[in-house]
Amino acid sequence: MTPLQTALAVLLAPLASAVLIALFLRTKGTLASFVSVAAATLIAAGGLWLAFGGARFNASLEWFRIGSFSIELGIKFDDLAALMLSIVGVVGLCVHVFSLGYMHDDTAKARFFGGLSIFMFSMIGIVMADNLFMMFIFWELVGFSSYFLINHWYHKQSAADASKKAFIVNRVGDVGFVLGIILCYWRNGTVNLNELGASHDLVYSRIIPLLLFCGAVGKSAQLPLQVWLPDAMEGPTPVSALIHAATMVAAGIYMLCRIEVLMVPPAAMVIAWVGALTAFYSALCAVTQRDIKKVLAYSTLSQLGYMVAAFGLGSVGASMFHLTTHAFFKALLFLGSGSVIIGCHHEQDIFRMGGLRSRMPVTFWTFTVAVAAISGLPFLAGFFSKDAILVLAYGNNKAVFAVLALTAILTAFYMLRLWKIVFLGKARSDSAGHAHESGISITAPLVLLAVLSAVGGYTVIYHGAFDAVFSHIPEAEGSTHWVVLLTSLVGVGAGTSLAFYSTDGNDALESRHPSVFGFLCTLKASFDGAYDYYVEKVQQRLAMALNFIDLVVLSGVIVRGLAGAVEMFGFGVRALHTGRINHYVYWFLGGVVILWAFAAGVL
Amino acid sequence: MEHFAFTCLSVFSLACAIGVVLSKNAINGAMCLLLCLAGIAGLFVQLHAYLLAFVLVLVYAGAVVALFLFIVMLLDMQGGRAWKFRGFNAVAGMIAAVLLVTGLNLLAVRGRLGAGPPLGHSAGSSLKLYSYQLFTTYLLPVQVMGFLLLISMLGVIVLSRRVTPKEDDK
Amino acid sequence: MTPSLEAYVMLSAALFVIGFLGVLVRKNTLVIYMCLELMLVAATLALVAFSRFNGTEDGDVFVFFILTVAAAEVAVGLAIIVALFRVRQTVQVDQLDSLKH
Numbered sequence: 105m106t107p108l109q110t111a112l113a114v115l116l117a118p119l120a121s122a123v124l125i126a127l128f129l130r131t132k133g134t135l136a137s138f139v140s141v142a143a144a145t146l147i148a149a150g151g152l153w154l155a156f157g158g159a160r161f162n163a164s165l166e167w168f169r170i171g172s173f174s175i176e177l178g179i180k181f182d183d184l185a186a187l188m189l190s191i192v193g194v195v196g197l198c199v200h201v202f203s204l205g206y207m208h209d210d211t212a213k214a215r216f217f218g219g220l221s222i223f224m225f226s227m228i229g230i231v232m233a234d235n236l237f238m239m240f241i242f243w244e245l246v247g248f249s250s251y252f253l254i255n256h257w258y259h260k261q262s263a264a265d266a267s268k269k270a271f272i273v274n275r276v277g278d279v280g281f282v283l284g285i286i287l288c289y290w291r292n293g294t295v296n297l298n299e300l301g302a303s304h305d306l307v308y309s310r311i312i313p314l315l316l317f318c319g320a321v322g323k324s325a326q327l328p329l330q331v332w333l334p335d336a337m338e339g340p341t342p343v344s345a346l347i348h349a350a351t352m353v354a355a356g357i358y359m360l361c362r363i364e365v366l367m368v369p370p371a372a373m374v375i376a377w378v379g380a381l382t383a384f385y386s387a388l389c390a391v392t393q394r395d396i397k398k399v400l401a402y403s404t405l406s407q408l409g410y411m412v413a414a415f416g417l418g419s420v421g422a423s424m425f426h427l428t429t430h431a432f433f434k435a436l437l438f439l440g441s442g443s444v445i446i447g448c449h450h451e452q453d454i455f456r457m458g459g460l461r462s463r464m465p466v467t468f469w470t471f472t473v474a475v476a477a478i479s480g481l482p483f484l485a486g487f488f489s490k491d492a493i494l495v496l497a498y499g500n501n502k503a504v505f506a507v508l509a510l511t512a513i514l515t516a517f518y519m520l521r522l523w524k525i526v527f528l529g530k531a532r533s534d535s536a537g538h539a540h541e542s543g544i545s546i547t548a549p550l551v552l553l554a555v556l557s558a559v560g561g562y563t564v565i566y567h568g569a570f571d572a573v574f575s576h577i578p579e580a581e582g583s584t585h586w587v588v589l590l591t592s593l594v595g596v597g598a599g600t601s602l603a604f605y606s607t608d609g610n611d612a613l614e615s616r617h618p619s620v621f622g623f624l625c626t627l628k629a630s631f632d633g634a635y636d637y638y639v640e641k642v643q644q645r646l647a648m649a650l651n652f653i654d655l656v657v658l659s660g661v662i663v664r665g666l667a668g669a670v671e672m673f674g675f676g677v678r679a680l681h682t683g684r685i686n687h688y689v690y691w692f693l694g695g696v697v698i699l700w701a702f703a704a705g706v707l
Numbered sequence: 708m709e710h711f712a713f714t715c716l717s718v719f720s721l722a723c724a725i726g727v728v729l730s731k732n733a734i735n736g737a738m739c740l741l742l743c744l745a746g747i748a749g750l751f752v753q754l755h756a757y758l759l760a761f762v763l764v765l766v767y768a769g770a771v772v773a774l775f776l777f778i779v780m781l782l783d784m785q786g787g788r789a790w791k792f793r794g795f796n797a798v799a800g801m802i803a804a805v806l807l808v809t810g811l812n813l814l815a816v817r818g819r820l821g822a823g824p825p826l827g828h829s830a831g832s833s834l835k836l837y838s839y840q841l842f843t844t845y846l847l848p849v850q851v852m853g854f855l856l857l858i859s860m861l862g863v864i865v866l867s868r869r870v871t872p873k874e875d876d877k
Numbered sequence: 878m879t880p881s882l883e884a885y886v887m888l889s890a891a892l893f894v895i896g897f898l899g900v901l902v903r904k905n906t907l908v909i910y911m912c913l914e915l916m917l918v919a920a921t922l923a924l925v926a927f928s929r930f931n932g933t934e935d936g937d938v939f940v941f942f943i944l945t946v947a948a949a950e951v952a953v954g955l956a957i958i959v960a961l962f963r964v965r966q967t968v969q970v971d972q973l974d975s976l977k978h
Contacts, residue, residue, distance in 0.1 A: 678978045679978070681976065681977060681978040682974060682977055682978075683973075683974030683975060683976035683977030683978075684970060684971055684973075684974045684977075685909070685970050685973070686799075686901060686902075686904070686970060686971070689900055689901050690799055690803065690901060693803055693806070693897070693901070697806060700810070709879050709880065710880055713879075713880045713884065717884075717888045720888070720892065721888075721891060721892065721895070724892055724895040724896065724915055725895060727895075727896075727899060727908070727911055727912060727915060728895055728896075728898055728899035728902070728903070728912060730908075733905055733907050733908055736908050736911055737911060740911050740914065740915065743892075743915065743918070744918065747918055747921075747922055750885075750888075750922060751922075751925055753879075754885075754925050754926060754929045755929060756925045756928075756929070756937055756940075758937075759921075759925060759937055759940055759941070762941070762944060763918075763921075763944065766944050766948055767914075767918070767944065767947070767948075770948060771914065771947065771948055771951045774951060774952070774955060775907065775910070775911060775951070775955070778907060778955045778958065778959060779907050781959070782907070782958070782959065782962050782968055799901065800898065800901055800902045803897075803898060803901050803902075804898055807894040807897065807898065808894070810890075810894070811887065811890050811891060811894060836934055837934055837937060837938070840934050840935075840938050841938060841941070844938075845938050845942075848942055852942060852945045852946070855945070855946065855949055856945065856949055859949035859950075859952055859953045860952075862953050862956070863952050863953055863956040866953070866956040866957055866959075866960050867956050867959065867960065869963075
C-alpha cells in the first residue's frame with residue numbers, strides 16, 4: 105500500500121464505520137461498538153505506520169472550480185501532520201477501548217459510537233488538510249461532532265443546553281476564521297498551505313493572522329470564548345477525554361502551527377498574551393470546583409493557554425511538544441476520572457469520594473502519574489514540555505513568563521487538591537465505600553497512557569520521526585538551574601495544597617477563607633453572566649426589532665400592501681363597469697379623442 | 708342659386724337632426740328623422756347622385772324609418788318619458804358637445820381639403836356607369852351583401868321566436 | 878357655382894356630431910338607435926360629396942352598400958330590442974344594466 109492509499113484508508117475508515125452504523129446498526133449497540141473500535145484500530149495502526157515509516161508526501165485533488173477560483177481537497181503529510189495523526193490515533197484508540205467498558209450499559213450505544221467515528225473522520229480531515237478551505241470544512245464537522253456527542257443524553261436539559269452553547273460559541277469564533285480565510289485568499293491569492301509556505305511575496309498584515317486566530321479562540325476555548333468547555337462536560341467521559349481534552353481543542357493549536365508563515369510580531373504578541381491570560385484565569389477558576397470533570401476541564405483550558413502562549417512566543421516546537429504530552433496525560437486524567445465515576449456509581453462530586461487509593465489501585469497509580477506529569481514533576485513528560493515553554497517565555501517576554509510561572513504553581517495546587525480529596529483519606533459516601541476497579545477495557549487504556557505520560561517527554565522515543573517539529577524545542581542553558589527552578593515551583597504549589605486541604609468533607613478554602621473563595625467563584629461566573637446579559641438584553645431586543653420589521657414592514661406593508669394596492673386598483677376599475685350603454689359610449693368617445701390626438705401629432 | 712338651395716337644405720337637415728336628439732317623444736323623433744332624410748335626399752340630388760337619392764328615400768325613409776315607427780309604437784306605449792337635463796348626464800353631455808364642436812372647428816380651420824370645383828361629369832348621374840361598376844369592380848361586395856341579408860333574415864327569425872315555452876296555444 | 882367640398886364635409890361632420898350627441902345623451906334605446914342611423918346618413922353624405930368632387934363613382938357605390946348594411950342592421954337590432962323588451966319590459970337604457978359589477 106502506498107502511503108497515499110494508507111492515508112486515504114485512515115481518513116475514510118471512520119467515515120465508513122459511521123455510515124455503516126447509521127444505516128444498519130442503529131439498534132445493534134454491541135456490533136456498532138466493535139465496528140467503531142475496529143476503525144479506531146485501523147487509524148492508529150495506519151497512522152503510526154505512516155508516521156514512523158517515514159512517508160511524507162503531498163497530494164491534491166481539485167474538487168470544484170468556478171472561473172479562476174477552485175477548491176481542492178488535498179493531503180499535506182509532513183512531520184507536523186504525522187505527529188498529530190499519531191496522537192489522534194493512539195489517544196483515539198484508547199478512548200474507543202475505554203468506551204467499550206464505560207458505555208457498556210448505555211441504551212444508545214450505537215449512536216455514541218457512530219458519533220465517535222464521525223469525530224475521528226473530521227479530526228483526521230483537519231490533520232491532513234492541505235488548504236484552509238478544506239480545513240474549514242472539517243473544522244465545522246468537528247464542531248458538529250462535538251455538538252452531537254455532548255448531546256448524547258439529550259433528555260437532560262443541561263446537556264442539550266451545553267451542546268448548543270458549545271456549537272454557538274464555536275460558531276462565533278468561526279466567523280473570524282472565515283473572514284481570515286477570505287482575506288488570506290484575497291491578499292495572497294491562495295489558501296493552500298504549501299503555496300503559502302513557498303511563496304516569497306506574502307502580504308504580511310496584522311489582521312489575517314488575528315482573524316485566523318479567532319478560529320482557534322473558539323475551537324481551543326481561549327478567552328473570551330472559553331465558556332463552552334466547562335459546560336461541555338455534560339457529555340460522557342470518553343467524549344470529554346477524546347474531544348475536549350486531547351484532540352479537538354488541540355485542533356486550534358494545530359491550525360495555528362499550520363499558518364505559522366503568516367504570523368507577524370504584533371499578532372504573535374496578542375496571541376501570547378491571550379494564551380497566558382487564559383492559562384492564569386482558568387487556573388484560578390479550577391481551584392473552586394467540586395465536580396471532578398469540571399476541575400479537569402479548567403485544567404485543560406489552562407494547558408491550552410500554555411500552548412497558545414508558546415506559539416505566540418514564537419515556537420511551534422514547544423507548542424506541539426506540550427500538545428503531545430498534554431494529550432497523553434489529560435486523556436489519562438479524564439479516563440481515570442471516568443473510571444472513578446463508574447466505580448463510585450456515577451458520582452461526580454469530589455467531596456463525596458475519598459479513600460479510593462486502596463479500592464481502585466490501578467486507577468490510583470495511573471492517575472498519580474498523570475497528576476505528576478501535569479504538575480511538572482521532573483523526568484515525566486509534562487516536565488519537559490513545560491520547561492521548554494517557560495524557557496521560551498523567559499527568553500522573550502518576562503511578563504508572560506511571570507504569568508505562566510504563577511500558573512504553574514496554581515496547576516500543581518489544584519491538581520494535588522483534586523488528587524488528595526479523591527483518593528486519600530476515608531470514603532466520604534456509601535458509593536465511594538463500595539467502589540471497585542472496573543474491567544480490563546477500562547484499565548488497559550489507563551496503563552498505556554500512563555506509560556506514555558511517563559516517557560513521552562524523551563524525544564528519542566520518536567526515533568526522529570518528527571524532527572521537523574521537535575528540533576525547534578527550546579533547550580535551556582544552565583539546565584540544572586532550570587530544573588531546580590521548576591521543581592521548586594512544583595514543590596511550592598504541591599506542598600501548599602497538601603498541607604492546606606484536609607480530607608474531610610469540606611472544601612478548606614471555602615470554609616476558612618470564604619471571601620477568597622467567593623471572589624474566585626465570581627471570577628468564574630463573570631463571563632457567563634456577561635454573555636447572558638448580552639444575549640438577553642441586546643440580542644433579544646435586536647431580534648424582536650427585526651421580527652417587528654419582518655411582520656410589519658416586509659409582510660404587512662410590502663407584501664400585503666402591494667396586494668392591497670392591486671386590490672384597490674381592481675376596485676377602482678370595477679367601478680367603471682356600470683352596465684349602462686351611455687357610459688360605455690363616453691369611453692368610446694374618449695378613446696377616439698386619444699386616437700385623434702395621436703394621429704394629429706398632438707400627443 | 709345652388710348656394711341658396713344648399714343652405715336651405717342643410718339648415719333644414721340640421722334642424723331636423725337636432726329635433727331627433729332633443730325630442731321627448733320617440734314618435735316625434737322618428738318623424739324628424741324622416742324629414743332629415745328628405746333633406747339629405749335633396750342634397751344628394753344637388754350632388755347629381757339621383758339614383759342614390761331615390762334609393763335613400765325608398766329604403767331608408769320608406770322602410771327603415773317605418774320599421775322604427777312600428778317598433779316604437781309596439782314597445783313604447785307609455786309615452787316618451789322626458790329625460791331630465793341634469794346630473795352626470797348633463798355634464799358629460801356638455802363636455803362631449805364641446806369636444807365635438809372643437810373637432811369641427813379644427814376641421815374647418817385646418818382642414819384644407821384643397822379640392823377645386825367638381826371634376827368632369829358627375830359619375831353618379833349616369834345609371835349605366837353606376838351599374839357597370841356594381842357588376843364588375845364591386846361584384847364581390849354585392850355577393851357579400853347578399854349573404855349578409857340572408858344571415859340577418861335568419862337572425863331576425865331566430866330572435867323573434869319566443870324563448871320561454873309558456874305560450875302553448877300559439 | 879356649387880358649394881365647395883369643405884361645406885359638404887362640414888355639414889356631414891355636423892350631422893355626425895349631432896347624431897353622436899344623441900347617442901350619448903338619450904336614454905330611450907330606440908331613440909339612440911335612430912341617432913345611430915343619423916350618423917350613418919351623415920357618412921353617406923360625405924362619401925357622395927367626395928365622389929362627386931373626384932369624378933369617380935366609387936363613393937356612390939359604397940353608399941349603396943352602406944344602405945344595405947344599415948337596413949339589415951336595423952332589422953336585426955330592432956329584433957334584439959324587441960326580444961329584450963319581452964324579458965325586461967323596458968327599453969330605458971339606465972334600467973338595462975345587468976352587466977354591472
